[in-house]
Amino acid sequence: MNQPASAYFLEERHDPNETHTLSVLVQNEPGVLARVIGLFSGRGYNIESLTVSETESQKHLSRITIVTTGTPMVIQQIKHQLDRMIPVYRVVDMTLTGSSIERELAMVKVRGGGDHRVEALRLADAFRARVIDATTESFVFEITGNSSKISQFIDLMRPLGLVEVSRTGVAAITRGPEGM
Amino acid sequence: MTDKSHDPNQMTGAAMIVRALIDHGVQHVFGYPGGAVLPIYDEIFQQSEVEHILVRHEQGAGHAAEGYARSTGKPGVVLVTSGPGATNMVTPLTDALMDSIPLVCITGQVPTHLIGNDAFQECDTVGITRPATKHNWLVRDVNDLARVLHEAFYVATTGRPGPVLVDVPKDVQFATGTYHPPRKSDVHISYTPRVKGDATQIRKAVAMLANAKRPVIYSGGGVINSGPEASKLLRQLVEATGFPITSTLMGLGAYPASGPNWLGMLGMHGTYEANMTMHDCDVMLCVGARFDDRITGRVDAFSPGSKKIHIDIDPSSINKNIRVDVPIIGDAGNVLGDLLQVFKAEAKKPDIKAWWQQIAQWRARNSLSYRKNNDIILPQYAIQRLFELTRGKDTYITTEVGQHQMWAAQFFGFEEPHRWMTSGGLGTMGYGLPAAVGVQVAHPDSLVIDIAGDASVQMTIQEMSTAVQFELPIKIFILNNQYMGMVRQWQQLLHGNRLSHSYSEALPDFVKLADAYGCVGLQATKPSDLDGAIKEMISIKRPVLFDCRVAALENCFPMIPSGKAHNEMLLPEEATDEATAKAFSGGKALV
Ligand SMILES: Cc1cc2nc3c(=O)[nH]c(=O)nc-3n(C[C@H](O)[C@H](O)[C@H](O)COP(=O)(O)OP(=O)(O)OC[C@H]3O[C@@H](n4cnc5c(N)ncnc54)[C@H](O)[C@@H]3O)c2cc1C
Ligand SMILES: Cc1ncc(C[n+]2csc(CCOP(=O)(O)OP(=O)(O)O)c2C)c(N)n1
Ligand SMILES: [Mg+2]
Numbered sequence: 153m154n155q156p157a158s159a160y161f162l163e164e165r166h167d168p169n170e171t172h173t174l175s176v177l178v179q180n181e182p183g184v185l186a187r188v189i190g191l192f193s194g195r196g197y198n199i200e201s202l203t204v205s206e207t208e209s210q211k212h213l214s215r216i217t218i219v220t221t222g223t224p225m226v227i228q229q230i231k232h233q234l235d236r237m238i239p240v241y242r243v244v245d246m247t248l249t250g251s252s253i254e255r256e257l258a259m260v261k262v263r264g265g266g267d268h269r270v271e272a273l274r275l276a277d278a279f280r281a282r283v284i285d286a287t288t289e290s291f292v293f294e295i296t297g298n299s300s301k302i303s304q305f306i307d308l309m310r311p312l313g314l315v316e317v318s319r320t321g322v323a324a325i326t327r328g329p330e331g332m
Numbered sequence: 333m334t335d336k337s338h339d340p341n342q343m344t345g346a347a348m349i350v351r352a353l354i355d356h357g358v359q360h361v362f363g364y365p366g367g368a369v370l371p372i373y374d375e376i377f378q379q380s381e382v383e384h385i386l387v388r389h390e391q392g393a394g395h396a397a398e399g400y401a402r403s404t405g406k407p408g409v410v411l412v413t414s415g416p417g418a419t420n421m422v423t424p425l426t427d428a429l430m431d432s433i434p435l436v437c438i439t440g441q442v443p444t445h446l447i448g449n450d451a452f453q454e455c456d457t458v459g460i461t462r463p464a465t466k467h468n469w470l471v472r473d474v475n476d477l478a479r480v481l482h483e484a485f486y487v488a489t490t491g492r493p494g495p496v497l498v499d500v501p502k503d504v505q506f507a508t509g510t511y512h513p514p515r516k517s518d519v520h521i522s523y524t525p526r527v528k529g530d531a532t533q534i535r536k537a538v539a540m541l542a543n544a545k546r547p548v549i550y551s552g553g554g555v556i557n558s559g560p561e562a563s564k565l566l567r568q569l570v571e572a573t574g575f576p577i578t579s580t581l582m583g584l585g586a587y588p589a590s591g592p593n594w595l596g597m598l599g600m601h602g603t604y605e606a607n608m609t610m611h612d613c614d615v616m617l618c619v620g621a622r623f624d625d626r627i628t629g630r631v632d633a634f635s636p637g638s639k640k641i642h643i644d645i646d647p648s649s650i651n652k653n654i655r656v657d658v659p660i661i662g663d664a665g666n667v668l669g670d671l672l673q674v675f676k677a678e679a680k681k682p683d684i685k686a687w688w689q690q691i692a693q694w695r696a697r698n699s700l701s702y703r704k705n706n707d708i709i710l711p712q713y714a715i716q717r718l719f720e721l722t723r724g725k726d727t728y729i730t731t732e733v734g735q736h737q738m739w740a741a742q743f744f745g746f747e748e749p750h751r752w753m754t755s756g757g758l759g760t761m762g763y764g765l766p767a768a769v770g771v772q773v774a775h776p777d778s779l780v781i782d783i784a785g786d787a788s789v790q791m792t793i794q795e796m797s798t799a800v801q802f803e804l805p806i807k808i809f810i811l812n813n814q815y816m817g818m819v820r821q822w823q824q825l826l827h828g829n830r831l832s833h834s835y836s837e838a839l840p841d842f843v844k845l846a847d848a849y850g851c852v853g854l855q856a857t858k859p860s861d862l863d864g865a866i867k868e869m870i871s872i873k874r875p876v877l878f879d880c881r882v883a884a885l886e887n888c889f890p891m892i893p894s895g896k897a898h899n900e901m902l903l904p905e906e907a908t909d910e911a912t913a914k915a916f917s918g919g920k921a922l923v
Contacts, residue, residue: 158895228651231650235648
């Protein structure tokens with residue numbers, strides 16, 4: 153094995169990466185989001201998407217949805233590391249449940265006239281995006297769906313005068329009657 | 333409105349803090365005053381149940397509290413001011429987090445209405461210490477203070493122990509509110525560490541152990557964390573199974589070094605027999621250890637043929653570096669108790685005579701041997717003499733970080749748990765001297781020795797003054813090789829012998845320094861002086877700085893070069909320049 157002079161074993165393992173969506177139920181208290189984000193940056197984990205909002209205000213519970221990528225061993229570590237934080241109640245790997253629904257919302261601003269304007273409207277209709285603001289030279293579309301559908305829509309808008317996009321990140325929930 | 337003036341639970345935040353310490357049985361606090369904690373210091377002044385030990389630098393308070401905690405099993409408590417007081421605590425908090433040491437640190441903070449204004453001595457203490465603690469809190473309302481303090485003690489001492497920090501703004505210390513004694517509801521319901529191991533997993537483990545041909549027990553700091561009962565059970569398990577046992581740096585003393593099944597420490601500077609046994613075993617029982625990189629070496633070649641059982645209280649320790657076959661989540665003592673019971677009821681001692689014969693051959697390599705010298709004191713010899721001359725005494729050892737630390741681990745035999753305090757995970761130079769202060773506070777009549785290096789000891793030498801003030805007769809035994817020996821060793825092995833800034837230039841005269849501090853200075857320069865000087869040190873009932881002049885260029889072996897497997901160790905007699913160059917091939921030009 154060849155490695156430069158080092159106190160550490162430097163060879164990286166090359167297990168294939170997987171993408172997982174995690175739902176994390178936390179006590180809504182100051183600093184809790186900073187803890188979660190600090191964990192990811194401090195330990196070098198990836199965040200593809202992160203959303204958070206209070207979901208049960210009487211109980212001060214918030215739900216964080218994180219989309220992350222890593223080898224199976226790293227994903228397992230992430231779950232354990234989240235779970236051992238004091239204000240974390242539960243961590244559910246939505247990807248492993250096999251029955252999760254994921255949605256994201258985006259607002260997409262497009263500017264242009266003539267054929268481009270007509271084409272943008274036509275595509276929006278095909279993607280079931282709604283017009284939520286319009287001027288004579290622009291539209292703002294609202295689109296909901298899984299992340300890849302939204303990305304696809306945005307790509308199509310690019311040549312038609314895409315100005316800017318605001319995306320919420322992914323929210324997820326399981327199918328069926330059971331809660332997390 | 334009811335009249336609250338006679339309610340004994342109505343008190344200021346500052347009074348609550350002292351009251352909570354008393355309610356948690358705290359007898360000693362290590363601290364340093366400043367503007368943001370003056371109300372608390374005022375309360376401390378007016379009572380006598382909690383004794384305050386004034387250090388000379390907040391880092392010293394943190395390490396002293398660590399030594400106190402590790403040697404007693406009780407949490408160490410620290411009180412420091414805002415801003416620089418808090419930032420000086422970052423190193424000991426991180427050290428305690430890495431080594432799973434329970435600390436409760438209380439910091440003062442600027443008044444709540446000034447937070448965020450860059451007020452005098454303000455810093456974002458909870459932000460800075462978030463990744464350095466198991467959990468931390470900023471208390472903005474005096475009526476939350478009692479609950480948070482009680483939770484802080486609970487979190488620090490349960491599950492995988494660790495440091496916690498409570499940041500208390502000065503206005504909250506002055507404000508009056510309602511105190512309550514500790515109660516269950518003080519704790520987040522989301523925090524539920526698991527103590528009892530899963531019975532099915534334990535049965536599986538027993539079946540594996542009973543059928544092992546080449547087993548090994550690999551124990552670690554978690555057994556010490558669990559308390560003395562866990563060490564007792566570990567010894568019983570070794571007895572019941574007849575298995576060989578090794579331990580990490582952090583677990584020394586759980587099984588006695590004089591025990592017949594002891595292989596010595598494992599890992600980078602562990603014994604040949606311990607590492608070979610780990611490499612070739614067929615069943616490995618890991619108890620309270622975390623497969624650290626100093627242990628595994630190259631992970632893909634780590635004990636390739638074995639089934640692994642891992643007992644650990646923290647699920648995140650499992651499968652972090654090494655995949656295991658039977659994880660058991662729970663407290664080491666609790667799980668060992670159950671495991672032992674099932675083993676005794678359902679299994680027989682497996683016949684592993686052939687395995688012991690193999691181990692005997694590895695032992696015969698005598699991997700800790702070194703050339704004797706009649707003119708210069710060899711560091712290994714110095715530790716051996718220190719060990720022999722303190723044998724049978726009520727001794728606690730702390731260390732700094734470097735070669736001397738490894739030699740202490742290799743040559744000082746620990747018979748009991750909680751007797752060995754060292755910075756393993758963070759490797760903090762400057763840990764040992766203040767840690768010795770903390771140990772001595774907890775054990776005033778015991779012999780407390782910091783095995784130190786000439787470079788490390790200078791990082792927290794100011795705590796000698798604390799030792800003198802509080803009449804703590806700590807012994808600082810400096811293996812003075814006039815080098816940052818561990819750094820020099822790596823430079824020799826890996827960086828073409830270019831000794832960049834690793835020489836301890838302009839060392840102080842430690843004997844005179846001792847004198848200046850008002851303690852005793854001793855020196856030994858020849859092997860023939862050594863025993864007499866050590867005996868003198870032991871007999872002096874005051875703090876001592878012992879300048880033990882040792883061979884300057886001695887290196888620490890055996891050693892597993894990074895990126896190598898356990899069976900590719902470099903042994904002392906083989907560590908010729910040529911062999912070393914080969915072992916470290918792939919590195920830069922070598923000696
Ligand atoms: C210069 C230097 C060289 C070093 N060389 C070596 C070396 O050669 N060999 C060596 O061994 N170390 C060496 N170390 C130390 C090394 O860096 C690690 O600190 C050490 O190996 C970790 O020990 P451990 O695995 O026992 O884990 P610890 O850090 O002690 O962790 C304890 C584990 O037990 C678990 N635990 C805690 N409480 C409980 C409980 N109640 N019940 C069950 N489980 C519990 C924790 O979750 C954790 O997984 C060296 C350090 C330095 C500074
Ligand atoms: C605070 C800190 N800074 C730097 C290091 C890196 N380091 C590890 S060992 C060492 C040298 C220690 O020298 P000394 O105390 O004389 O011990 P020796 O190795 O000579 O026994 C250094 C600089 C460290 N571990 N801690
Ligand atoms: Mg030195």
